[in-house]
Amino acid sequence: xxxxxxxxxxxxxxxxxxxxxxxxxxxxxxxxxxxxxxxxxxxxxxxxxxxxxxxxxxxxxxxxxxxxxxxxxxxxxxxxxxxxxxxxxxxxxxxxxxxxxxxxxxxxxxxxxxxxxxxxxxxxxxxxxxxxxxxxxxxxxxxxxxxxxxxxxxxxxxxxxxxxxxxxxxxxxxxxxxxxxxxxxxxxxxxxxxxxxxxxxxxxxxxxxxxxxxxxxxxxxxxxxx
Amino acid sequence: xxxxxxxxxxxxxxxxxxxxxxxxxxxxxxxxxxxxxxxxxxxxxxxxxxxxxxxxxxxxxxxxxxxxxxxxxxxxxxxxxxxxxxxxxxxxxxxxxxxxxxxxxxxxxxxxxxxxxxxxxxxxxxxxxxxxxxxxxxxxxxxxxxxxxxxxxxxxxxxxxxxxxxxxxxxxxxxxxxxxxxxxxxxxxxxxxxxxxxxxxxxxxxxxxxxxxxxxxxxxxxxxxxxxxxxxxxxxxxxxxxxxxxxxxxxxxxxxxxxxxxxxxxxxxxxxxxxxxxxxxxxxxxxxxxxxxxxxxxxxxxxxxxxx
Numbered sequence: 001x002x003x004x005x006x007x008x009x010x011x012x013x014x015x016x017x018x019x020x021x022x023x024x025x026x027x028x029x030x031x032x033x034x035x036x037x038x039x040x041x042x043x044x045x046x047x048x049x050x051x052x053x054x055x056x057x058x059x060x061x062x063x064x065x066x067x068x069x070x071x072x073x074x075x076x077x078x079x080x081x082x083x084x085x086x087x088x089x090x091x092x093x094x095x096x097x098x099x100x101x102x103x104x105x106x107x108x109x110x111x112x113x114x115x116x117x118x119x120x121x122x123x124x125x126x127x128x129x130x131x132x133x134x135x136x137x138x139x140x141x142x143x144x145x146x147x148x149x150x151x152x153x154x155x156x157x158x159x160x161x162x163x164x165x166x167x168x169x170x171x172x173x174x175x176x177x178x179x180x181x182x183x184x185x186x187x188x189x190x191x192x193x194x195x196x197x198x199x200x201x202x203x204x205x206x207x208x209x210x211x212x213x214x215x216x217x218x219x220x221x222x223x224x225x226x
Numbered sequence: 227x228x229x230x231x232x233x234x235x236x237x238x239x240x241x242x243x244x245x246x247x248x249x250x251x252x253x254x255x256x257x258x259x260x261x262x263x264x265x266x267x268x269x270x271x272x273x274x275x276x277x278x279x280x281x282x283x284x285x286x287x288x289x290x291x292x293x294x295x296x297x298x299x300x301x302x303x304x305x306x307x308x309x310x311x312x313x314x315x316x317x318x319x320x321x322x323x324x325x326x327x328x329x330x331x332x333x334x335x336x337x338x339x340x341x342x343x344x345x346x347x348x349x350x351x352x353x354x355x356x357x358x359x360x361x362x363x364x365x366x367x368x369x370x371x372x373x374x375x376x377x378x379x380x381x382x383x384x385x386x387x388x389x390x391x392x393x394x395x396x397x398x399x400x401x402x403x404x405x406x407x408x409x410x411x412x413x414x415x416x417x418x419x420x421x422x423x424x425x426x427x428x429x430x431x432x433x434x435x436x437x438x439x440x441x442x443x444x445x446x447x448x449x450x451x452x453x454x455x456x457x458x459x460x461x462x463x464x465x466x467x468x469x470x471x472x473x474x475x476x477x478x479x480x481x482x483x484x485x486x487x488x489x490x491x492x493x494x495x496x497x498x499x500x501x502x503x504x505x506x507x508x509x510x511x512x513x514x515x516x517x518x519x520x521x522x523x524x525x526x527x528x529x530x531x532x533x534x
Contacts, residue, residue, distance in 0.1 A: 049446070051446075071451075072450070072451070075445070075448045075449060075450045075451075076448070078445075078446065078447070078448040079448035083446055083447075089439070089442075089443045089446065090443070091440055091443055091444070092440065093241075093242050093245040093246060093440075102444075102447060102449075103447045103448070105234050106444070106447055106448050106449040106450070106453055107448060108228065108230070108231065110230065111230075150447065154448075
């Protein structure tokens, strides 16, 4: 489903973010990518989202080279991937409901679908009562749950969660991980980047460990070992 | 683009304009000032034109005829002058009218009137007052008056005096002032409009800069470029439209307020009269500038962040 083929990203001679990274992700897999800050986890995610271009190598999504997509094809491609970030990245002037609905609106979904799907997804992340609050009125955990709701509302093939628990307390962290697990159990591929040992160890799923832009371990049912 | 997307873009543009409160207000104020400058340029241009016309109207030349000149010769000269393309008006004053004007002018000066009564005949000759379409054309008219065409039938000239030579220096100076002030006004207008457009453009760019992260989130969620640009352009157009409504209101109130100063300070130019007579034109200029400025600056600002 996803294939990184000897991907390199060099910003300058002494700044190599990715150094010949190759791996693949199968449908319905739950993959954790772990590593210290600066190991190259976020760069890897940016490559997959076509936010940055590799200096060498290729990234394939469903056998299509992501970086050969035309500018006007990228937004269609991104609709197949749901994203969740550490800093939530919600639209500040839109309510919880509108933030989730926005993802459906840009996909051209009709108002009837939006009216029926958004409340269901908000219910799934337990935010039905906060539907008309603005992001600045929410706690960190609630914001992250909105981001997850927005990521899954279009039923994407893959969910990418880049350090989703980085700004959360242990209780909220546990909740977010449980939601991601549930999403994966329902059949969506999840790629999670984190440096939270507890999260990775509790999952008992595939772990890819990165160091200095290289993959140093790839364990099928791994633990956080660095 | 699907109509449902257009509807959503418009709704989102209106909602974000309203929710952005302070940022929208500051853009609105700057846009209003720009439109006031653009409209002010239109008003001051009209006032300037009016003043120049008033000054131009004050410039004329008079042809004084010898006493006893044949009226038919004078009338034929008047017709000939009227036929010249550069001549606007020719007013004939008979010697009797000239005498009456003189008496009216000196009605409080008994000594002069008594001296006049002592004379057996009218000492004043008839005259033609000539107004050219443009002050620069008086030289040509004065030249024509010297030509043999204006001689009477017996070959004698009936013209006693043409006051062009005396007025020439003033007319020439006035011509220079009119021409240079028109040129200066044009460049000043252009400069003012340019500066205000740059300020508005930058204010809107700053307002959109605040939304830079929002734009990147929209892209990440899968919004197409048109879907990202649309609401910002709608907000810009809305800002321009509201600002032009405010500017037009200020112009209306200002013109009304200036009404009482019309004769004292503006030599009879009525701003309210000009505003009501040219309302559609002013509306078109102010509203058009507001909408175009709002839309174009928003569009260019968003495009910059879409490229990043």
